[in-house]
Amino acid sequence: MPRTIIEKLWDSHVVFARAGAPTLLHIDLHLVHEVTSPQAFQGLRERGLKVRRPDLTIATADHSIPTSDRSLPILDEIAAKQLAQLEANCAEFGIRCLGIHSDQQGIVHVIGPELGLTQPGMTVVCGDSHTATHGAFGALAFGIGTSEVENVLASQCLLQRPSRTFQVRVDGTLKPGVTAKDIILALIARIGVGGGTSSIFEFTGSAIRALSMEERMTVCNMSIEGGARAGLIAPDDATFQYLHGRPHAPKGAAWDAALASWKRLPTDEGAVYDRTVSIDADSLEPMITYGTNPGMGLAIGAALPDPAQLSDPLQRDSVTKALKYMGLEGGKPLLGHPIDVVFIGSCTNSRISDLRVAAGLLKGRKVSTKVRVMVVPGSQEVKRQAIAEGLPEIFRAAGCEWREPGCSMCIAMNGDQLAPGQYSVSTSNRNFEGRQGKGGRTFLASPLTAAASAITGVVTDVRTVL
Amino acid sequence: MKPFTDFESRIVPLPLNNIDTDQIIPARFLKTTSKLGLDAQLFCDWRYDALGRPNPDFILNQPRVRGAQVLLAGDNFGCGSSREHAPWALTQFGFRAVISTSFADIFRQNSLKNSLLPIAIPADAHAELLAAVAANPDATVAIDLARQTLTLPGGRKVEFPVDEFSKHCLLEGVDELGYILQQEPAIAAFEAQHPATINALA
Numbered sequence: 273m274p275r276t277i278i279e280k281l282w283d284s285h286v287v288f289a290r291a292g293a294p295t296l297l298h299i300d301l302h303l304v305h306e307v308t309s310p311q312a313f314q315g316l317r318e319r320g321l322k323v324r325r326p327d328l329t330i331a332t333a334d335h336s337i338p339t340s341d342r343s344l345p346i347l348d349e350i351a352a353k354q355l356a357q358l359e360a361n362c363a364e365f366g367i368r369c370l371g372i373h374s375d376q377q378g379i380v381h382v383i384g385p386e387l388g389l390t391q392p393g394m395t396v397v398c399g400d401s402h403t404a405t406h407g408a409f410g411a412l413a414f415g416i417g418t419s420e421v422e423n424v425l426a427s428q429c430l431l432q433r434p435s436r437t438f439q440v441r442v443d444g445t446l447k448p449g450v451t452a453k454d455i456i457l458a459l460i461a462r463i464g465v466g467g468g469t470s471s472i473f474e475f476t477g478s479a480i481r482a483l484s485m486e487e488r489m490t491v492c493n494m495s496i497e498g499g500a501r502a503g504l505i506a507p508d509d510a511t512f513q514y515l516h517g518r519p520h521a522p523k524g525a526a527w528d529a530a531l532a533s534w535k536r537l538p539t540d541e542g543a544v545y546d547r548t549v550s551i552d553a554d555s556l557e558p559m560i561t562y563g564t565n566p567g568m569g570l571a572i573g574a575a576l577p578d579p580a581q582l583s584d585p586l587q588r589d590s591v592t593k594a595l596k597y598m599g600l601e602g603g604k605p606l607l608g609h610p611i612d613v614v615f616i617g618s619c620t621n622s623r624i625s626d627l628r629v630a631a632g633l634l635k636g637r638k639v640s641t642k643v644r645v646m647v648v649p650g651s652q653e654v655k656r657q658a659i660a661e662g663l664p665e666i667f668r669a670a671g672c673e674w675r676e677p678g679c680s681m682c683i684a685m686n687g688d689q690l691a692p693g694q695y696s697v698s699t700s701n702r703n704f705e706g707r708q709g710k711g712g713r714t715f716l717a718s719p720l721t722a723a724a725s726a727i728t729g730v731v732t733d734v735r736t737v738l
Numbered sequence: 739m740k741p742f743t744d745f746e747s748r749i750v751p752l753p754l755n756n757i758d759t760d761q762i763i764p765a766r767f768l769k770t771t772s773k774l775g776l777d778a779q780l781f782c783d784w785r786y787d788a789l790g791r792p793n794p795d796f797i798l799n800q801p802r803v804r805g806a807q808v809l810l811a812g813d814n815f816g817c818g819s820s821r822e823h824a825p826w827a828l829t830q831f832g833f834r835a836v837i838s839t840s841f842a843d844i845f846r847q848n849s850l851k852n853s854l855l856p857i858a859i860p861a862d863a864h865a866e867l868l869a870a871v872a873a874n875p876d877a878t879v880a881i882d883l884a885r886q887t888l889t890l891p892g893g894r895k896v897e898f899p900v901d902e903f904s905k906h907c908l909l910e911g912v913d914e915l916g917y918i919l920q921q922e923p924a925i926a927a928f929e930a931q932h933p934a935t936i937n938a939l940a
Contacts, residue, residue: 288924293903296921298928301936308820310771319915330938336769350769357771368938389936401820401844417822417848418773419913427918429925433901465756466814469843499817501843520936530935565756565817586812590755683765692788704760704818706783 274540277506278437278472281412281537285395287429294431300394301406302424303380304331304367306358307685308399312422313361323365325428330389331362332370334379336685339648339675342372348687365425378651378677381405381619385489386653388518392507392534397424402619402701404495407504408488409511410537412472414502435501436546438471442479444553449735451629452487453621453699453718455479456494457559458551461569468500471547474539475505479553485514486623493620494701497566506538558734561703561716562606563594568703570606572721572733578602597705598713599693606715606731613696614645614726615708616672616719618682621699622650624657626719631663633723633737634670640729645672646688648680672726684709697725739853741911745834746880747807750797751871757811758818759845763827765819776823777830798831802875807834810867814838815856816845825852835881837888839864850904851913855881857888863896883908 275283288296302325309331316323323329336351346352355372362369370376376383381402384390392410396403401415416430424430442455460467473495475488483491488505495503512531515521522530557571568591570576579595579602582588595602600609616622616630627649639645647667649655655677658664664674681688682700684707690696692711699722703714715731724734767779784796792799809828815838816824825848828836835855846856859867870877870891877891883905888896900908907914 287928288921293917294901296918296924298925298932300934301938307768308822311773311822314771325934327934327937327939335765348769354769354771366939389938391935394935399820401818415820415844417820417844417851419822419848419851419915423915423918426915427921427925428929429918429921431903431914431918464814465817466840466842469814469840496818496844499814499842520938520940522935526935565758567756586753586755589753590812593754685765685769702758702760702818704758706764707760710764710766710783711788 274543276437276474276539276543276545277410277504277537278412278435278474281393281395284393294433296429297395297432299397299424299428299430300328301384301389301396302329303384303396303398303403304329304421305335305380305400306333306354307335308418309361309421310354310357311418312425313365315422316365316425321426323367323425326366328428329367329425330370331358331367332377332380332383333358333372335679335683337372337678338686339678339680339688342676351686375652378653379619379622379679381493382622382650382654385409386651388515388521391515391521391530392511393537397430401496402493404500404503405489405493405619407492407495407502408485410504410507410534412502412504415496436471438468438473438500439545439548440473440475440551441477441548442475442551442553443477444479446479446553446556449558449720449738450556451718451720452483452490454556454559455551455553456491457561457566457569457716458556459549460494460498460566461559463498463549465497465565465567466499468495468498471500473498473500473503475503480505481508484625485510486625489623490620494566497701507534558718558721560606560721560731562598562600563591564597564703564705566701566703566716568594569716573605573607575605576600576602607733609731610695610729611643611697611725611731612694613690614643614722615681615696615698615700616722617646617648617650617680618700619650619679620701621719622648622654624654626699627654627658627663628661630719630723631666633720634672634726635666637670637727639671639726642729643726645726646675646681647672648675649677651677681708683707697722697731739911739913742853742855742883742908744882745807746878748803748805748876748878749808749810749871750803750806751810751868752797753810753812753868755812756814756817759816759821759824760818762816762824763821768821768823773826774830776827780827780831807832808879809833809836810871811836811838813840815841817842820844822848822852825849825854829854837867850908853908855883855908857881857898859888859896859898863890863894866890866892866894
């Protein structure tokens with residue numbers, strides 16, 4: 273019977289299955305960070321358990337880490353304690369930790385692929401909902417809670433219930449100014465933040481095939497914002513080329529063997545999905561969110577929804593509450609709305625290609641004097657590459673801040689945050705109330721839209737400044 | 739985990755769709771290395787104003803809901819991050835169940851591991867319950883996990899889904915790890931047949 277890649281990945285990782293219980297899946301790669309792991313390590317300690325597979329586990333510090341000068345002490349004592357705890361836990365349990373002073377430190381979803389740890393056919397977990405990023409390689413990658421982090425540390429296994437298969441088919445060609453970020457924002461605007469609940473997305477179609485690996489990561493990254501448990505893209509030559517030669521990628525005969533098995537992963541002809549949604553890439557426009565969840569998005573030139581036009585009372589209340597929080601009026605356009613901050617970074621859009629795109633637009637220009645622009649590379653490796661290409665000089669000359677790698681203002685745990693009432697155009701993944709700082713207001717968009725808005729100081733259609 | 743027992747409780751209505759984990763507990767409180775002390779931060783940015791004073795309009799600050807153990811929320815409750823701090827904060831505040839029309843997957847799984855029962859009911863029953871609470875804030879629901887029924891204030895019994903395995907864990911007060919570790923022979927056999935393709939220590 274023909275199978276989807278989702279079913280193939282599932283079938284090849286079943287350790288134990290019996291009726292009436294979730295299936296026990298083996299995990300090939302477990303990524304750990306400082307925020308969701310301390311209580312899991314403490315659980316192991318209390319039960320007298322060890323980490324079963326330190327060779328399949330790797331940690332880094334990203335969420336609460338400052339993005340200012342790393343040679344200085346961390347001023348936030350609670351964050352400093354959490355970061356020290358990660359290093360201590362990793363030392364105690366024999367896990368490699370790419371901590372605050374490692375030259376391989378970075379956002380967990382940036383470094384896994386970068387080091388070649390993330391490979392096609394794998395199961396990947398992390399105590400972080402954006403783990404779906406790794407699905408870009410044809411891996412089955414789940415975000416998990418801290419209890420599950422503890423379970424995986426102890427057993428290298430995860431209990432999982434079957435998911436529905438959900439094909440997101442994107443055919444056609446993206447127009448200039450329209451990016452991978454706009455594909456995923458358009459999907460979420462269409463199906464809603466709960467649209468993918470209990471499902472795993474497989475992104476297919478010619479527009480997906482045309483994306484680079486980094487762009488594919490942007491798409492898969494926000495699967496969770498569509499409610500899905502995971503999102504993935506079948507591997508192809510772009511995947512193999514990206515991986516070849518990376519530090520942890522197979523070498524020599526092992527590469528040839530791996531390649532042969534990876535080529536068997538794509539969905540079989542005739543396989544059936546539980547649901548399919550089709551998106552026409554040619555008709556996509558740059559997208560932006562206006563509200564307080566990532567499903568509240570629209571084409572950048574469109575008018576905001578008018579709550580009075582919504583019939584469902586809870587939906588009307590949600591939009592009304594969102595517009596009130598955002599200080600916006602229904603029915604009006606978002607274009608031209610003044611902003612205070614632009615954030616270019618996060619596990620969604622902090623890779624070298626994202627920085628190149630932003631720098632390309634900012635080169636020889638100045639950002640608005642009214643706007644603080646933060647550029648936060650995803651990892652030390654991204655930072656090194658950017659320096660080699662002269663990108664920090666371009667950003668600084670334009671008036672942007674060039675910072676150290678981390679999650680930064682995506683989650684605002686480390687002091688990088690909006691002041692109450694401030695507006696940002698952000699390349700991150702969440703626009704929830706207070707996400708970028710208590711009282712802060714977030715418009716999610718692509719790096720191109722963010723850079724364009726940085727120049728003008730207002731929400732801007734990048735196509736007008738290309 | 740304590741075994742989950744049947745109970746009857748008044749209800750805290752919070753009828754908004756897509757309540758995300760950043761509202762349940764804002765990220766700035768995730769710098770803790772403990773599971774404890776999170777009840778004070780539950781719904782922090784809705785509960786307190788900029789000066790840290792309780793916001794009298796927010797439902798959790800209203801004396802009439804004191805002691806209620808059931809939260810009644812809108813669709814897709816718990817969307818957003820994987821932070822288990824969300825169910826930790828809810829249970830430490832005193833909640834034992836959340837009723838909605840649907841839950842985000844990771845939140846649902848995290849809740850089941852912490853004796854917090856996510857009860858998904860059909861839209862008509864949800865609307866009936868919201869109306870009943872609006873009419874009488876002291877209205878109660880009864881929760882019977884073994885029979886998977888929620889009894890609405892008017893007496894209507896509504897069935898809700900819970901997978902057999904989670905139900906067993908909740909009723910017995912046991913966690914998953916014991917079950918997983920019992921499968922050691924199967925795990926060892928799988929690993930023997932599937933040599934690792936990476937070595938993160940190398």
